[in-house]
Amino acid sequence: MSTYGIIGAGITGLTLALRLAHDGNNVQIWEADERVGGAIRSDRSEGWLAEAGPNSIQDSDASVSDLVEAVGLSDRLQEASTEAKRRYIVRGARPVLVPNSPLNAISTPLFSWKAKFGILGEPFRKPAADPLTDESLASFVRRRLGQEFLDYAINPMVGGIFAGNPEKLSVGHAFQKVKALEDDYGSLIKGSIGRMRERKRSGTTPHRKRVLSFPDGLSELTDAISRNLGDRLKTGHRVVEIVREVDSGYTLHFDGHPSARVHHLIFAGTTHSLENIRFTGFNGAPDALAKEVTYAPVHSVTLGFHKDDIVHPLDGFGVLVPEVEPFRILGCLFTSSIFGGRAPEHHATLTTFIGGMRRPELTELPDEELLDVVKQDLDALLGLFGKPVFTRIFRWSKAIPQYEVGYGDILKRMEAIENDNPGFEFAGNYKTGISLDACIRYGWNYKPAIRD
Numbered sequence: 535m536s537t538y539g540i541i542g543a544g545i546t547g548l549t550l551a552l553r554l555a556h557d558g559n560n561v562q563i564w565e566a567d568e569r570v571g572g573a574i575r576s577d578r579s580e581g582w583l584a585e586a587g588p589n590s591i592q593d594s595d596a597s598v599s600d601l602v603e604a605v606g607l608s609d610r611l612q613e614a615s616t617e618a619k620r621r622y623i624v625r626g627a628r629p630v631l632v633p634n635s636p637l638n639a640i641s642t643p644l645f646s647w648k649a650k651f652g653i654l655g656e657p658f659r660k661p662a663a664d665p666l667t668d669e670s671l672a673s674f675v676r677r678r679l680g681q682e683f684l685d686y687a688i689n690p691m692v693g694g695i696f697a698g699n700p701e702k703l704s705v706g707h708a709f710q711k712v713k714a715l716e717d718d719y720g721s722l723i724k725g726s727i728g729r730m731r732e733r734k735r736s737g738t739t740p741h742r743k744r745v746l747s748f749p750d751g752l753s754e755l756t757d758a759i760s761r762n763l764g765d766r767l768k769t770g771h772r773v774v775e776i777v778r779e780v781d782s783g784y785t786l787h788f789d790g791h792p793s794a795r796v797h798h799l800i801f802a803g804t805t806h807s808l809e810n811i812r813f814t815g816f817n818g819a820p821d822a823l824a825k826e827v828t829y830a831p832v833h834s835v836t837l838g839f840h841k842d843d844i845v846h847p848l849d850g851f852g853v854l855v856p857e858v859e860p861f862r863i864l865g866c867l868f869t870s871s872i873f874g875g876r877a878p879e880h881h882a883t884l885t886t887f888i889g890g891m892r893r894p895e896l897t898e899l900p901d902e903e904l905l906d907v908v909k910q911d912l913d914a915l916l917g918l919f920g921k922p923v924f925t926r927i928f929r930w931s932k933a934i935p936q937y938e939v940g941y942g943d944i945l946k947r948m949e950a951i952e953n954d955n956p957g958f959e960f961a962g963n964y965k966t967g968i969s970l971d972a973c974i975r976y977g978w979n980y981k982p983a984i985r986d
């Protein structure tokens with residue numbers, strides 16, 4: 535029987551390990567930290583719940599619910615409130631509702647009339663002369679939908695998802711489905727209608743996307759997977775050297791623990807951690823990738839207030855801030871409005887993201903100054919009276935990998951390393967998409983492609 539080894543017990547590594555175990559493989563997974571989950575870390579204390587990293591999963595197919603069922607958590611799934619369908623973007627220094635119907639789209643103050651007519655003209659614009667050119671997201675959106683749509687829709691959205699810069703992100707690598715609409719139909723609007731018609735013709739019912747979590751946060755999922763894995767999982771095991779054996783297979787050396795040998799090895803850690811691993815006998819240099827992938831630094835600040843101390847009704851998912859507006863935060867989630875049980879009665883939690891590729895220097899601020907920036911911006915946007923009664927700051931100096939223009943070359947180098955070192959494979963948010971949904975979809979549908 536083949537032995538699979540997985541490095542890293544974030545959601546990607548954990549899901550992969552469970553898939554391989556369910557399929558009857560002999561699998562072992564090692565995590566450097568004493569806890570599992572990687573970016574997922576839920577902090578529950580005295581009626582408050584703060585997520586250090588991701589706050590929710592948006593499922594785009596059945597993979598998430600299948601995984602949740604497999605670990606016996608189906609009855610713990612928590613779906614976002616209906617209220618959370620409302621989203622705000624800042625325009626004119628105040629939160630403006632994002633239109634959610636064609637009628638609202640006409641009357642919304644989020645875009646000028648000029649921009650609205652510009653959007654209506656999208657189907658008549660020519661597609662890119664060469665679809666193979668790796669274009670930035672900003673250039674793509676400017677070309678198809680205009681500068682104002684870039685400033686007031688895409689820039690804040692990208693700040694919220696990637697903490698990224700649309701001038702640098704590659705539309706083909708970071709937003710493949712959007713680019714495919716232009717490639718396949720010549721237009722985003724025509725493409726969206728075309729895709730809908732295709733679905734109708736084929737009789738497939740579209741999957742109802744949900745925004746999900748658990749009463750005690752997303753760690754419930756990673757903890758449940760780790761319980762299911764039992765002693766196949768070892769925490770506190772940092773891989774410091776990987777030796778590619780001449781006859782086949784890999785030997786892993788850890789910091790202070792006995793070594794292990796496997797036939798197949800999947801690296802589900804972060805690319806920046808590659809530089810702390812020695813690769814012996816490898817063709818190519820996996821550790822060189824550490825310097826190639828840019829990670830955005832992002833800090834997440836969760837503040838709890840008495841509801842009476844916030845003027846805004848917090849009737850939505852949250853508010854995103856476009857770069858052209860005079861604020862320093864990237865955006866703020868109305869966390870206790872999205873999911874129940876995140877704050878004691880009569881209280882509310884707000885989770886604010888700060889830094890990113892937009893303002894990386896803000897992540898260098900000490901806690902007190904960081905809190906001042908967050909409170910000043912929240913006060914101006916939502917109206918705060920009192921002081922927060924609950925505060926949690928989570929610092930991520932390397933939070934989210936950026937799929938920038940040229941990312942295709944990095945992916946090709948990863949593929950070359952995989953081809954030149956049979957039995958070795960990369961997996962993780964730097965390769966298969968940054969959302970939890972994408973990480974789970976990859977892991978849960980994994981079919982060993984590894985060659986001996």
Ligand SMILES: Cc1cc2nc3c(=O)[nH]c(=O)nc-3n(C[C@H](O)[C@H](O)[C@H](O)COP(=O)(O)OP(=O)(O)OC[C@H]3O[C@@H](n4cnc5c(N)ncnc54)[C@H](O)[C@@H]3O)c2cc1C
Pocket residue numbers: 541542543544545546547564565566567570571572573574586587588589590591592771772773774802803804807811832834930933934961962963964967968969970971973
């Ligand atoms: C602040 C923040 C907010 C986010 N919000 C959302 C959201 O709301 N929704 C969403 O879908 N996504 C969100 N994301 C993105 C998502 O959380 C990540 O893309 C995803 O969790 C990455 O999972 P992963 O398993 O690929 O990597 P990671 O979670 O980074 O896990 C990698 C693991 O490998 C371990 N490791 C590294 N090196 C070694 C080694 N040498 N030996 C052993 N172990 C090692 C690490 O300790 C870590 O546990 C957010 C991310 C951040 C940081």
